[in-house]
Amino acid sequence: MAGKQEEVKLLGTTGSPFVFRAILALKLKGIEYEFVEENLGNKSDLLIKYNPIYKKVPVLVHNEKAISESLLIVEYIDEAWKGNPLLPTEPYHKALARFWAKFIDDKVIAVIRKALFTKDEKAREEGVEESFEALQFLENELKDKFFGGEEINFVDIAAAIIAFWVPIFEEVSGVELITSVKFPKLYNWSQELINHPIVKENLPPRDPLLAFFKGLFANIPASK
Missing domain, CATH: 1.20.1050.10 (Glutathione S-transferase Yfyf (Class Pi); Chain A, domain 2)
Structure with missing residues (x-):
């Protein structure tokens, strides 16, 4: 079960609507996380490490496991933290x-x-x-x-x-x-x-x- 003691990072750029999806899901769930600002003109080693295929943001890193693509991240957040469901159960x-x-x-x-x-x-x-x-x-x-x-x-x-x-x-x-x-x-x-x-x-x-x-x-x- 996910909890506050677990490490949650979000690699993103301020102003991206796709990154905002992940931010909003985390905030609605009340999850503490670290935001890592990326410069897409000079991609960090961290971004290339966690999203080597697309090298895009957002990337959610939960206990060193990386998830990319904004809607997949929102679904992952919803499943990993059970309170305040974002998707219907039916x-x-x-x-x-x-x-x-x-x-x-x-x-x-x-x-x-x-x-x-x-x-x-x-x-x-x-x-x-x-x-x-x-x-x-x-x-x-x-x-x-x-x-x-x-x-x-x-x-x-x-x-x-x-x-x-x-x-x-x-x-x-x-x-x-x-x-x-x-x-x-x-x-x-x-x-x-x-x-x-x-x-x-x-x-x-x-x-x-x-x-x-x-x-x-x-x-x-x-x-x-």
Whole structure:
């Protein structure tokens, strides 16, 4: 059984939505851990040791055993520390939660990136249309305050990028995707999530992120 005496490290970068998933899971579970800030332009020996295949963050190191990939880390945290469950216990609902988290990674994030991080007008229009379609599926799935009902669960953690990072991307690109008119349930959910005490306390500072993505957007080649 995991406990406070056990060694828990999280290798990550401040501001990464994927690293934030692991941070949020650890915080919701009340797990003490050491955060090791990584510079991905100059990867540490520790990162290469613990994630030699992908050399990416986040990496959770629990008693010298390393787990990478953000959703796998959240699942591991949920299984290793039993209090405050993040995934449903009933097999069908657990499978559904995994499905929607994967949908967010495979479908939603990809089309939002296409909509907001291109200067090609045609590609952007396609991306916006595809984003609306993908987000509508999430809007229809959202039945309560959170995807987990009254409490934050696995899908909410996966979707935190939509609540906090996407509005930053929208501001940078000048394209609005999630409005209170078009997606009222998703919009309200995003406000509930970023104002949840544990989420709010651990979100990265917004201004440096905004400046970073503005710089990134400025360097995207203009469409011909």
